[in-house]
Amino acid sequence: MSKEKKKTRRKTKKKPTKRFDGRNPMELRPIKIESGVLPNADGSAYIEMGKNKVLVGVFGPKEMHPKRFAKPNMATLRCRYHMSPFSVDPRRSPAPSRRDMEIGMVMTWALEPAIFLDRYPRSVIEVYAEILEADGGTRTACINAATVALVDAGIPMRDLVASCSAGKMDGKLVVDLGDYEDKEGEADVPLAYMPKLEKITLLQMDGVLPPNEFEECINLAIEGCKQIYEIQREALKKKYGISEELQEEAEE
Amino acid sequence: MSGRYGIVSKLKRKKIHEVVASGNRMDGRGLEEYREIVVRPNAMEKADGSAEVYLGKSRVLVGVSVEIGKPFEDTPAKGVLICNAEFTPIAHPTFEPGPPKDDSIELARVVDRGLRSAEILDFDKLCLIEGSDVYLVFVDLYVLSYDGNLIDASAMGAIEALRNTKMQVYKVKEGKLELTKRTQALKLLSEPLAVTIAKIGENLVVDPTADEEEVMDARLTITLDENGNVCTIQKARSEGFTMEEIKKALSLAQEKSAEIREKLKRKD
Amino acid sequence: MLVVPGDILYEGRIRTGDNTYRSQGKVSATRIGLVNYTKGMVSVIALEARFNPLTGDLVIGEVVDIELGKWILDIDAATPAVLNVPDAIDAPFRSDIDMTKILDVGDIVVAKIVDMDRQRTPILSILGRDLGRVAEGFIVRLTPSKIPRLIGKKGSMVNMILRETGCNIVIGQNGRILIHGKTREQEEQAVSVIEKIEREAHISGLTNRVQEYLKNMKEEKG
Numbered sequence: 001m002s003k004e005k006k007k008t009r010r011k012t013k014k015k016p017t018k019r020f021d022g023r024n025p026m027e028l029r030p031i032k033i034e035s036g037v038l039p040n041a042d043g044s045a046y047i048e049m050g051k052n053k054v055l056v057g058v059f060g061p062k063e064m065h066p067k068r069f070a071k072p073n074m075a076t077l078r079c080r081y082h083m084s085p086f087s088v089d090p091r092r093s094p095a096p097s098r099r100d101m102e103i104g105m106v107m108t109w110a111l112e113p114a115i116f117l118d119r120y121p122r123s124v125i126e127v128y129a130e131i132l133e134a135d136g137g138t139r140t141a142c143i144n145a146a147t148v149a150l151v152d153a154g155i156p157m158r159d160l161v162a163s164c165s166a167g168k169m170d171g172k173l174v175v176d177l178g179d180y181e182d183k184e185g186e187a188d189v190p191l192a193y194m195p196k197l198e199k200i201t202l203l204q205m206d207g208v209l210p211p212n213e214f215e216e217c218i219n220l221a222i223e224g225c226k227q228i229y230e231i232q233r234e235a236l237k238k239k240y241g242i243s244e245e246l247q248e249e250a251e252e
Numbered sequence: 253m254s255g256r257y258g259i260v261s262k263l264k265r266k267k268i269h270e271v272v273a274s275g276n277r278m279d280g281r282g283l284e285e286y287r288e289i290v291v292r293p294n295a296m297e298k299a300d301g302s303a304e305v306y307l308g309k310s311r312v313l314v315g316v317s318v319e320i321g322k323p324f325e326d327t328p329a330k331g332v333l334i335c336n337a338e339f340t341p342i343a344h345p346t347f348e349p350g351p352p353k354d355d356s357i358e359l360a361r362v363v364d365r366g367l368r369s370a371e372i373l374d375f376d377k378l379c380l381i382e383g384s385d386v387y388l389v390f391v392d393l394y395v396l397s398y399d400g401n402l403i404d405a406s407a408m409g410a411i412e413a414l415r416n417t418k419m420q421v422y423k424v425k426e427g428k429l430e431l432t433k434r435t436q437a438l439k440l441l442s443e444p445l446a447v448t449i450a451k452i453g454e455n456l457v458v459d460p461t462a463d464e465e466e467v468m469d470a471r472l473t474i475t476l477d478e479n480g481n482v483c484t485i486q487k488a489r490s491e492g493f494t495m496e497e498i499k500k501a502l503s504l505a506q507e508k509s510a511e512i513r514e515k516l517k518r519k520d
Numbered sequence: 521m522l523v524v525p526g527d528i529l530y531e532g533r534i535r536t537g538d539n540t541y542r543s544q545g546k547v548s549a550t551r552i553g554l555v556n557y558t559k560g561m562v563s564v565i566a567l568e569a570r571f572n573p574l575t576g577d578l579v580i581g582e583v584v585d586i587e588l589g590k591w592i593l594d595i596d597a598a599t600p601a602v603l604n605v606p607d608a609i610d611a612p613f614r615s616d617i618d619m620t621k622i623l624d625v626g627d628i629v630v631a632k633i634v635d636m637d638r639q640r641t642p643i644l645s646i647l648g649r650d651l652g653r654v655a656e657g658f659i660v661r662l663t664p665s666k667i668p669r670l671i672g673k674k675g676s677m678v679n680m681i682l683r684e685t686g687c688n689i690v691i692g693q694n695g696r697i698l699i700h701g702k703t704r705e706q707e708e709q710a711v712s713v714i715e716k717i718e719r720e721a722h723i724s725g726l727t728n729r730v731q732e733y734l735k736n737m738k739e740e741k742g
Contacts, residue, residue: 038397039309040344043568051297055396057342061570061598075598080349085336085392086299086315094338094392095351114525116541116550121640123598128341128349130396132313133296151525154568154665156550158541159526196526196548236524236552240567240722257584257594263628267658276704278658 020180028176033235035152043153047145050178051135056145058153061123075120079107083131103139110143110192110202116156136179137165143192148232160232163192164224166217175224191221195229258346265467272452286459293416301417305409309399314409315392318419323386331378331386335364337393344398362486363406366475369483370444380424400461403473407446414438444483445512447505448473458508474505523549529562537563567722571664571694573597573642577633580692583625589613591623596694599641607645628654657700660714664695666721684734685709709737
């Protein structure tokens with residue numbers, strides 16, 4: 001592991017404009033999103049964001065158990081973030097960690113502003129994110145997939161929520177940090193954004209940044225979110241893709 | 253088990269029993285027919301070995317991780333195989349997050365016993381330092397979608413994942429462990445596969461769906477190695493089998509496991 | 521046009537229909553679906569939506585619990601529905617009534633929503649023709665927002681399916697459909713037509729395609 005790091009460091013010195021994985025500073029990792037992938041969930045989505053692989057299932061709105069946790073005036077959104085034992089090397093225990101709980105909570109806060117929770121009093125909407133493989137920025141991948149899964153579940157929403165990180169690596173500001181940049185970089189700012197309503201719904205930071213760079217990171221992350229938003233839209237529409245054959249028939 | 257409330261629908265029970273009694277199934281299959289099986293070896297990159305299995309709408313992802321740890325106290329000079337199953341809540345509305353429940357423990361146990369009874373690995377060779385350091389082989393069964401017969405799907409996935417496992421090799425130097433640069437495949441000594449048979453009324457059906465499992469009277473899972481030897485049996489649910497039925501199930505399992513084995517054959 | 525939540529449908533004065541909301545003078549979509557502008561109103565025909573229970577809806581539910589004087593039914597809505605004893609036997613509740621004799625847990629029931637109580641719980645009744653416990657058949661599901669397409673204009677679609685397959689079909693507004701045919705073959709035909717509608721409900725020319733589909737199935741059989 002440490003040898004690999006040294007190698008990549010040397011590489012970055014040789015080609016200062018490229019990042020360790022060959023990306024430009026403003027370039028996102030390849031993203032693939034697919035909606036409606038789970039037969040038993042009310043809504044679902046699968047995302048590959050770099051080497052992150054995440055499956056999200058949405059259930060509800062349905063009756064809250066136990067009933068005393070139900071809110072009389074609105075639905076409760078519950079997000080669970082869970083990593084498979086083999087999602088990281090070395091293997092991790094399947095029991096949820098404190099980190100998992102916290103990410104579940106910030107996912108909830110990132111998605112809640114987009115959902116008309118007041119339409120379903122006393123019920124619960126469950127969002128389960130299963131991390132099959134982790135590669136840095138899993139929470140942003142989860143939010144991106146969860147949004148698509150919520151729309152797929154027919155939950156009424158104000159806007160989509162797109163999520164992307166920005167940060168600083170070897171003194172340079174970069175967008176959508178991978179695992180290595182996440183761990184070795186100077187700062188990481190994960191952010192979620194509702195593009196039509198222009199609101200930031202997740203904002204966290206680890207590391208140290210002067211205020212002007214922090215602000216720049218927010219702008220970079222928002223730019224990333226706008227690109228991801230387009231991919232989310234395409235993924236949602238793709239499920240209803242009208243095959244040429246059918247279109248011809250319909251036109252006849 | 254198929255509704256949100258986990259209640260057996262009387263109408264469903266009646267209908268499935270009627271259809272099976274007439275020699276048919278709700279999804280159009282014959283009584284002794286498996287659903288489509290799709291196996292994706294090496295589905296994951298970070299695991300040492302992996303496979304994803306689709307059995308109809310059931311879907312199981314299996315990851316193998318090989319690590320170093322302490323042996324069991326009663327076998328200080330043997331490596332360890334640990335099978336763990338997780339029913340993710342995305343797999344079915346009745347699956348809840350939290351510690352493993354009866355069903356997922358049974359799944360892990362039956363697959364584990366199959367692998368162990370068939371002596372799939374040479375555990376003596378997986379010992380590095382007797383009493384303190386041995387290879388631990390974790391087989392994680394991760395259920396992503398439930399539509400019945402998770403045991404057969406998981407057993408197939410486990411074999412496929414173990415087949416493509418590449419573990420990092422350690423060596424012992426002056427009584428201490430040292431990581432080498434080499435990786436090595438696990439050597440599989442046998443390849444046990446499970447065949448699950450449900451008893452619905454007077455009939456036996458293979459590869460039950462979730463609806464069929466909901467209304468079945470009893471279940472028999474038979475694990476067989478490549479020579480047709482029985483490695484593990486699990487009878488489930490509160491109805492009995494006659495001796496005739498057991499015999500019929502056994503010959504059915506022989507036939508079906510050979511079929512699945514043919515499908516899983518390496519293409520290389 | 522296919523829209524997703526947040527897409528702006530109209531700026532300015534217009535009435536807002538289903539699956540839309542107004543904010544700062546703009547009307548936007550709340551669900552994925554097809555936009556529909558008619559008579560000074562904009563709405564979205566949802567492609568994905570859960571069942572939203574309304575008084576008058578015919579639903580197919582499953583008894584999941586029995587409480588004193590009432591049955592609790594799952595009707596695939598955000599909250600379970602209630603069937604009180606008087607709405608099942610047309611007589612007041614008495615403590616000596618064996619409720620499980622009337623309806624038991626696990627029974628499938630065709631019912632009508634007659635009211636919504638103060639907590640927006642749907643109140644059911646099985647008094648009336650063709651209501652009550654289902655004795656035969658099986659249930660398949662269709663996304664509730666696609667139920668109008670399965671019914672068709674004045675029942676044209678479902679009548680065609682009834683005629684061509686020979687099955688008896690009861691459609692619950694909650695997306696559960698009860699099918700009962702004389703043969704497995706008839707039933708499998710009905711199921712495959714409903715699956716086709718699930719996939720293609722949003723593409724125009726559905727009736728003709730289904731007609732063609734049923735004809736082909738018959739020919740293959742013959």
